Amino acid sequence: MKIISVADKNEMSGRAASIISQLVRRKNDAVIGLATGGTPEGTYSKLVEDRQKNHTSYSKIRTVNLDEYVGIPRDDPNSYHTYMENHLFKFVDLPAGQHFLPDGNALSLSEECRGYDQMIEELGGVDLQLLGIGRNGHIGFNEPGTPFDIGTHTVELTDSTRRANARFFGSIDAVPSQAITMGICTIMKSRSILLIVSGENKAEAMSRLLNTEKTDTDFPASVLISHPDVTVIADAEALARTKKKAGKF
Numbered sequence: 001m002k003i004i005s006v007a008d009k010n011e012m013s014g015r016a017a018s019i020i021s022q023l024v025r026r027k028n029d030a031v032i033g034l035a036t037g038g039t040p041e042g043t044y045s046k047l048v049e050d051r052q053k054n055h056t057s058y059s060k061i062r063t064v065n066l067d068e069y070v071g072i073p074r075d076d077p078n079s080y081h082t083y084m085e086n087h088l089f090k091f092v093d094l095p096a097g098q099h100f101l102p103d104g105n106a107l108s109l110s111e112e113c114r115g116y117d118q119m120i121e122e123l124g125g126v127d128l129q130l131l132g133i134g135r136n137g138h139i140g141f142n143e144p145g146t147p148f149d150i151g152t153h154t155v156e157l158t159d160s161t162r163r164a165n166a167r168f169f170g171s172i173d174a175v176p177s178q179a180i181t182m183g184i185c186t187i188m189k190s191r192s193i194l195l196i197v198s199g200e201n202k203a204e205a206m207s208r209l210l211n212t213e214k215t216d217t218d219f220p221a222s223v224l225i226s227h228p229d230v231t232v233i234a235d236a237e238a239l240a241r242t243k244k245k246a247g248k249f
């Protein structure tokens with residue numbers, strides 16, 4: 001795991017965006033796994049700035065998002081479809097048929113999940129998966145206790161995740177109780193992973209991750225230590241409780 005320690009969220013966003021835009025320029029038909037939430041907002045703004053300044057083209061890129069809520073309309077202001085439109089898709093030349101999110105309103109959620117993994121395989125697999133981390137160590141919506149060997153599936157969101165996301169919905173009661181998420185097995189098949197972490201509310205999770213010596217389903221992010229190509233970009237607040245290890249970061 002390569003750790004890049006940066007001063008703040010702005011620098012984290014800039015570094016992450018530059019890794020993504022370099023990939024887009026190097027491999028113009030790359031498959032990029034995208035994430036939502038508070039952490040990647042700045043990364044997407046920097047990608048939009050780069051698009052405006054350098055005209056980086058996304059015309060052949062394909063994107064697959066990690067997750068989507070179950071049971072809220074696709075055009076709900078809080079759906080991840082809407083989030084992606086508003087933060088990235090409407091500002092870049094990525095054709096509508098080339099960005100994919102799970103359909104949280106599918107008639108059969110289990111078929112939707114199976115089909116999502118199959119679609120990722122048909123695209124040739126993910127070149128780079130962007131990830132955030134939850135305070136409880138979740139990645140995507142893979143909450144503690146999720147087995148590491150399952151693909152895309154439907155999850156019941158934990159109270160702590162619903163509380164954390166209530167800030168977007170106005171109240172915890174409005175936060176859906178289920179979501180579809182890429183499974184840990186799906187995430188681990190990505191050829192590379194970029195984990196971005198900012199803020200002191202993630203300091204405990206970061207300390208736990210960077211001191212992890214063996215994987216543990218109680219702390220889903222621990223699986224990342226067994227992936228061959230993971231880059232973590234974390235800011236000073238997120239690293240505040242992690243003791244600097246000589247040579248590590």
Ligand code: PGA
Nearest residue numbers: 037038039040132133134
């Ligand atoms: P956040 O969520 O970026 O909104 O903090 C990250 C996550 O829960 O994976």
